[in-house]
Amino acid sequence: MKVVNAAEPETRLGDLIRSVRDVLRRRLWVLLAITAAITIIGVVLTLRITPTYQGVTRLQIDPSRNPLARSAGEAQAQLASEALETEVSVIRSLDLARVVVKRLNLINDPEFGGGPTPEGQPALSPEAKLDVVARGVNNHLDASRDKLTYIIVIRFNSQSATKAARIANTFAAAYLDTKVGNKIGTAERQTQWYQRRQNELAAEIRAADERVAQFQAQTGIVRGTSNQQGTIVDQQVAPLSLQLASAESFAAEARAKEQSARQQVRRGTLDTISDVRQSATIQDLRRQRATLSQTLEDVRGRYGERHPDFIKVRDQVAGLDAELKKEMTRVVSSLDADAGAAEARAASLRASMNQLEQKQGANARASVMAASLQRDADSKHDAYEKLAALALESRQAAQNSIAQAQIIDNAEPSQAPSWPNRPLLFVLSLIAGLGVGVAVIVTQELMITGLRSIDEVEAELGVPLIAAIPSVKQERPADIVVDKPTSQYAEALRNARASLLGVRGQARPKVIALTSALPSEGKTTTALALARVMAMNGDRTIIVDADVRRAQLRMITPTAPDGKGLVELLHGEVELDTVIEASGVDNLDQIVIHKPYFSSENLFGNDLMPKILEELSERYDTIILDLPPLVGLADGRFLAALADAVTLVIKWNKTPKHAVVSAASWLKGDGANLVGSMYTMVDTSSQSVGSYYYYSKQYADYYQEA
Numbered sequence: 114m115k116v117v118n119a120a121e122p123e124t125r126l127g128d129l130i131r132s133v134r135d136v137l138r139r140r141l142w143v144l145l146a147i148t149a150a151i152t153i154i155g156v157v158l159t160l161r162i163t164p165t166y167q168g169v170t171r172l173q174i175d176p177s178r179n180p181l182a183r184s185a186g187e188a189q190a191q192l193a194s195e196a197l198e199t200e201v202s203v204i205r206s207l208d209l210a211r212v213v214v215k216r217l218n219l220i221n222d223p224e225f226g227g228g229p230t231p232e233g234q235p236a237l238s239p240e241a242k243l244d245v246v247a248r249g250v251n252n253h254l255d256a257s258r259d260k261l262t263y264i265i266v267i268r269f270n271s272q273s274a275t276k277a278a279r280i281a282n283t284f285a286a287a288y289l290d291t292k293v294g295n296k297i298g299t300a301e302r303q304t305q306w307y308q309r310r311q312n313e314l315a316a317e318i319r320a321a322d323e324r325v326a327q328f329q330a331q332t333g334i335v336r337g338t339s340n341q342q343g344t345i346v347d348q349q350v351a352p353l354s355l356q357l358a359s360a361e362s363f364a365a366e367a368r369a370k371e372q373s374a375r376q377q378v379r380r381g382t383l384d385t386i387s388d389v390r391q392s393a394t395i396q397d398l399r400r401q402r403a404t405l406s407q408t409l410e411d412v413r414g415r416y417g418e419r420h421p422d423f424i425k426v427r428d429q430v431a432g433l434d435a436e437l438k439k440e441m442t443r444v445v446s447s448l449d450a451d452a453g454a455a456e457a458r459a460a461s462l463r464a465s466m467n468q469l470e471q472k473q474g475a476n477a478r479a480s481v482m483a484a485s486l487q488r489d490a491d492s493k494h495d496a497y498e499k500l501a502a503l504a505l506e507s508r509q510a511a512q513n514s515i516a517q518a519q520i521i522d523n524a525e526p527s528q529a530p531s532w533p534n535r536p537l538l539f540v541l542s543l544i545a546g547l548g549v550g551v552a553v554i555v556t557q558e559l560m561i562t563g564l565r566s567i568d569e570v571e572a573e574l575g576v577p578l579i580a581a582i583p584s585v586k587q588e589r590p591a592d593i594v595v596d597k598p599t600s601q602y603a604e605a606l607r608n609a610r611a612s613l614l615g616v617r618g619q620a621r622p623k624v625i626a627l628t629s630a631l632p633s634e635g636k637t638t639t640a641l642a643l644a645r646v647m648a649m650n651g652d653r654t655i656i657v658d659a660d661v662r663r664a665q666l667r668m669i670t671p672t673a674p675d676g677k678g679l680v681e682l683l684h685g686e687v688e689l690d691t692v693i694e695a696s697g698v699d700n701l702d703q704i705v706i707h708k709p710y711f712s713s714e715n716l717f718g719n720d721l722m723p724k725i726l727e728e729l730s731e732r733y734d735t736i737i738l739d740l741p742p743l744v745g746l747a748d749g750r751f752l753a754a755l756a757d758a759v760t761l762v763i764k765w766n767k768t769p770k771h772a773v774v775s776a777a778s779w780l781k782g783d784g785a786n787l788v789g790s791m792y793t794m795v796d797t798s799s800q801s802v803g804s805y806y807y808y809s810k811q812y813a814d815y816y817q818e819a
Contacts, residue, residue: 155542
């Protein structure tokens with residue numbers, strides 16, 4: 114059965130929380146500084162804002178009181194959103210603002226752009242100044258619909274509470290006055306125009322009706338019961354066409370019967386003709402013949418064919434056959450006569466129809482002209498009826514001054530300013546400061562390209578992180594391992610020693626090289642501190658400064674004056690014993706470079722350096738090599754290949770990831786034994802992001818803090 118680790122999501126969430134906490138610890142002062150600065154700026158700007166007061170007047174729109182609304186449904190339709198927004202636009206119009214400015218004499222109010230003309234500018238005309246002040250008043254006005262109600266709220270902002278209320282109420286009153294006055298004046302003008310137009314249409318209708326009647330009388334056009342026009346010929350065509358169709362159908366049927374009968378006569382099968390079979394005379398003759406035929410058979414059987422009775426009966430049968438044939442011939446002749454009569458009637462009706470069609474073609478133009486005249490007359494009648502209805506509505510509106518809107522709430526002077534809301538702005542300033550501060554520290558974190566965790570190192574380099582050296586505020590951090598051997602700093606280096614030397618039973622490396630990808634990553638300090646830890650744990654140790662161009666080891670450890678170092682040794686100028694110096698720590702010697710050396714020669718590319726290391730291996734348990742940085746310099750790659758173990762020093766949260774990856778790839782490609790990496794200058798507050806959890810406060814009692 115598969116076991117699901119339910120704690121894994123919680124672990125990831127905990128890591129995220131700890132990461133955020135670590136960032137806040139590292140960037141706390143930046144966050145506080147930005148937040149405080151923006152908050153102070155916001156408070157100062159808020160205090161400098163001039164307070165404004167707001168007057169609020171509320172109007173109710175009621176189209177049901179509109180005298181022009183002919184029904185409740187039409188009044189309700191006028192309450193649509195579009196209609197209400199139209200009324201709001203009327204309140205915001207510049208014309209209404211001009212009315213308010215004139216009523217309240219705001220033309221010289223400096224708050225709205227009035228007052229005297231500034232020096233050096235031409236004086237404005239009264240109309241132009243009125244427009245300027247009206248636009249200034251409109252800039253302080255806000256009118257809107259109150260949610261989904263039929264109420265319009267008029268808000269006016271001013272530095273004076275009394276002025277704000279007075280102007281808001283004046284806007285509402287001016288809107289009502291303008292709306293009623295415009296409606297009444299418009300209705301009166303419409304009534305006069307409607308009356309003139311009605312008189313003109315009445316005369317046109319009479320003339321149109323006379324033209325229609327005269328033309329109908331001349332062309333024989335009559336009006337039916339359904340009020341449809343048509344000529345006498347049109348009325349005759351329809352029934353005659355029905356009679357013609359019936360006659361032609363009957364004639365065709367009769368001729369078909371006659372032709373079928375003649376075909377049967379030619380074949381000698383008259384009995385198959387339907388009229389022959391249905392003839393009563395023929396049916397009676399056939400019954401008689403059937404009776405005589407039976408008698409003939411009886412006489413033949415009794416007397417024979419020569420008997421007089423047989424001959425008599427046979428003659429009677431022959432007579433009946435002759436009568437039958439004669440009757441059948443007569444029936445066929447009657448069919449021919451019937452077909453001829455039907456065809457004659459159809460021909461007569463067709464001739465009459467042709468005459469009517471000729472007359473109908475002649476009357477077609479007259480019918481079109483009559484229809485056109487009638488349409489013209491009908492359109493004039495419709496226009497007159499609509500105009501009469503509109504004239505009635507206009508007269509009613511002219512006699513009625515009921516408004517469609519009313520004021521339901523007058524503005525009163527406000528006791529508190531509407532702007533600014535200082536407590537809210539103070540809080541918003543604080544929130545804005547926090548937001549900007551968080552954005553800044555997040556940006557700073559995103560711009561960091563360095564490595565910060567164990568997982569990042571092991572994933573990118575493929576080697577373990579053997580130590581995380583904390584950042585300490587001391588000029589020479591390597592002295593801490595001697596002065597305070599139980600501190601976090603010293604304990605981190607002992608962890609590195611344990612990882613490098615391995616467990617008991619394994620061959621321990623003698624030559625241990627420390628290098629870095631870039632300069633200023635704490636490599637030399639870490640190498641010296643590691644060498645001192647090795648010596649303090651009983652190992653005969655020597656540290657060799659191989660960073661000839663920078664020679665930093667001489668700056669952090671006591672050296673002999675006018676001494677010789679590795680450069681002179683590699684040049685063959687001195688012997689090995691001459692360059693070995695005491696470091697001041699028991700069991701620890703050193704070979705330093707007393708002066709930076711710059712040359713293009715391949716100082717470590719010959720066989721001398723391996724011989725020096727071999728001779729040192731016979732004298733010491735551990736040799737610590739302080740190599741130069743790998744990126745940009747080739748010396749470190751030659752020396753790293755000579756070491757038993759190589760450690761890559763990485764400045765926590767600083768060294769770019771691509772530089773570290775490149776350095777590790779070069780070491781592996783050169784055949785160097787890269788056994789691990791070490792973080793230097795780790796922020797001790799970054800427990801999870803840093804590396805090891807021994808920076809936690811839970812270990813505070815285990816260390817003697819540096």
